[in-house]
Amino acid sequence: MWTGQEMTLADGLMISAVGLLVVFAALAALAIAVIIISKIINTAVKDKAPKQAAVAAAPAPALDEESYAVLLAAISEEARLSGEEFRVTSIKEL
Known part of the structure; x- marks a missing residue:
């Protein structure tokens, strides 16, 4: 890609695009991980919810x-x- 000391405009744009792609791919992976973990935690908490509702009903x-x-x-x-x-x-x- 680089044969000399200077970078062309096309090379700079390609490197910028790859960097943005990496950042947004990591953000998408984190968003998916948060969604999956929240669904797992919600299923675990649903079993305990009726017990907490009885305590919350106290004046x-x-x-x-x-x-x-x-x-x-x-x-x-x-x-x-x-x-x-x-x-x-x-x-x-x-």
């Missing part, structure tokens, strides 16, 4: 006044509203 403990005040202050700061301009009807843990 969350009530918030103490300090935690409630901290949450309201964070909401007020984020929304840039005073405490009188909004009303919190329920708080649920995500």
Whole structure:
């Protein structure tokens, strides 16, 4: 391919194309590997899902006044509203 010290435009374009092909082939292989691994993990987790659903159905403990005040202050700061301009009807843990 190279007989002299200089590279022609065609040689440079060919090397660039091969480099891009290698990069995108590796990205495609990683994407396929992630899809396969996620399907394997999802099938393993499906067996354990009913057990976790029973635990998640338990009611969350009530918030103490300090935690409630901290949450309201964070909401007020984020929304840039005073405490009188909004009303919190329920708080649920995500």
